[in-house]
């Protein structure tokens with residue numbers, strides 16, 4: 001057995017897909033095994049998320065991460081030095097205790113999550129097998145069903161439309177490779193439709209086309225037209241939405257800027273319900289705001305048997321919140337973002353809580369991303385069943401889709417694509 005004790009930890013500032021600073025961490029073990037990870041960053045964040053430590057002030061818009069990098073190179077490096085990287089739970093517990101806050105704001109969620117994931121990579125490197133395999137520990141895993149953005153919106157497109165993500169899923173695909181090929185056809189078709197309509201204006205934060213639409217419905221109509229133009233039927237390629245309602249709803253009032261309308265929770269749910277009737281929608285994320293638990297219950301009761309209801313800002317990758325939502329019937333699926341929780345161990349706990357409840361589980365990137373592809377290994381190794389990475393352009397997104405393709409190829413005939421069965425519905 002190689003020596004898996006931590007010999008060295010080094011943090012540095014690197015840059016994310018929005019050109020903002022973020023934290024990268026290198027971990028070297030006594031055996032020489034090495035791991036590296038980079039913290040992502042959200043734009044439409046839940047209030048219950050782990051908080052990134054930013055320097056504030058005028059420089060770099062206040063986004064600099066000098067203090068978070070310093071925390072890695074001083075306090076964190078000292079505390080974790082000599083600890084066993086193979087014992088992820090103890091590593092993560094040590095950082096939680098060292099930080100001492102409920103939201104990880106003292107050392108920074110960015111410092112902690114990058115360190116936690118880098119330790120995980122180092123432990124896998126020491127074991128000499130790919131990270132996804134290291135996580136699977138011999139259990140059967142599936143290649144996740146991808147959820148891929150075609151039009152960006154909300155906080156990722158200067159609120160050009162209210163809804164944040166207009167996505168496709170390919171429940172009819174036989175493999176991950178085929179799901180990507182089908183999505184590529186839809187993305188291409190959407191681009192040509194936008195071009196013909198004189199609406200092609202580049203892409204939003206996650207690489208989906210800029211939503212130059214007059215209404216949320218026009219975006220939905222254009223998405224359906226794109227699926228049809230690409231030659232697919234509703235059942236094979238379906239629609240998934242991230243409403244990200246916390247961005248425009250609070251205390252039971254939802255302000256649709258584009259349609260110049262204010263809706264209460266009931267009207268909001270009715271509008272989404274009409275969309276579920278009119279369009280081939282299989283999944284809706286954050287249909288109401290994070291403070292609207294009753295709205296989540298009402299929406300799940302009304303539509304959760306045919307539409308996956310995902311909690312993102314609502315559940316913030318928190319196991320206790322997932323268990324409560326399951327008991328209340330407030331969702332049928334949970335989005336799993338490592339930097340919402342702040343450590344690998346807590347992320348895993350939220351995913352396990354989701355699985356125990358019979359929820360769909362979707363490992364997800366953030367709108368601020370990098371070349372780091374750790375989430376792909378988590379999605380496969382933990383057998384999450386679904387993966388959300390943003391759109392089908394820009395290399396911080398494509399790096400992740402491409403890595404998942406390589407895993408499917410490496411598994412060869414043993415590869416099992418999660419497909420339609422990965423979606424979580426109310427039973």
Ligand code: PGA
Nearest residue numbers: 041042043044045366367
């Ligand atoms: P964020 O959004 O990464 O900007 O927070 C992603 C999401 O809402 O799923």
Ligand code: ZN
Nearest residue numbers: 242244285312
């Ligand atoms: Zn979301």
